Amino acid sequence: MKKITLTATILAVLVAAPAAWAQDDTVLMLDNLNVSLAGLGENVQVEMIEWITAPDAPELGRTVYASNRGNKELSSHWVPYDPNRGGVRYITYINDLTEGATASGLTAAQTDAAIGRAMQTWEDQTCSEIPLVDLGSYDFDFGYVQYLLGYGGVPGWAADLTQAGWLPKAFFNAIAPGGGNFILGATFTFIWTDGNGPTDQDNNGRNDTAFREVYYNNAFPWAIDANYDVETVVLHEAGHGLSQGHFGDIFRDGAGGLHFAPRAVMNAAYSGVQQELTGTDIGGHCTNWGSWPNN
Secondary structure, X not given: OOEOOOOHXXXXXXXXXXXXXXXXXXXXXXXXXXXXXXXXXXXXXXXXXXXXXOOOOOOOOEEEEOOOOOOOOOOEEOOOOOHHHOOOXXXXXXEEOOOOOOOOOOOHHHHHHHHHHHHHHHHOOOOOOOOEEEEEEEXXXXXXXXXXXXXXXXXXXXXXXXXXXXXXXXXXXXXXXOHHHOEEEEEEEEEEEEOXXXXXXXXXXXXXXXXEEEEEEOOOOOEOOOOOEHHHHHHHHHHHHOOOOOOOEEEEOOOOOEEEEOOOOOOOEOOOOOOOOXXXXXXXXXXXXXXXXXX
């Protein structure tokens, strides 16, 4: 496992300029990421990307799978005491402050605090015994996907879940056609692989999660406790980080208004400030984590 550590040696991992990417099709982009990862000798592949969209987006949020990393009908989850992750039962997260400030005027300290509040909301769910461990916030440019796509970052990971910061519109155009205009946040899931493809160490029919990375679109007018609310979108993306998918039906009325049935944090589109989990959000979380670590 090519895991980076929080020491001075971390600076030495910037070894090669990433290749230019000419294709903007999302599946092909994911497949190309996996070709690059294989070329680097990694035992991980990108399984999928999940994104939440603005309410006036031409298309609503999606989950898109890579086509060359195994059976795409399988989802993925963390493995308790996974030897690939050091045999621990907890889930770690880390925050990149170098890209924490927003073009709309929020400081890295403000977004960092909002991230902390969102993570604490998930941690406070009493149905689960999952310990979320905050590894801290650092003036270091974390992010494997952004490295491979040529937007900074590093080839490695330092936590199970990396809050990789606010990236420019062009980054989101690179992961989805026109994505810079409608994607608010996106979560990439990486899974463990071996010579036979994706692993399933605990035989639960789900691929084994290696780590996840979250990115936010700096082209939007981010705010605190107002649209577009940082904590609300972080809460959604952290839900993906904890293995929860999109939930609920979304439809437009004759006047183009957006309706949610039911409204939930894990809806695929943004519906305004929503900093508390709904019953459906909690139910999904408890399904994933209620038996942890005895899944």
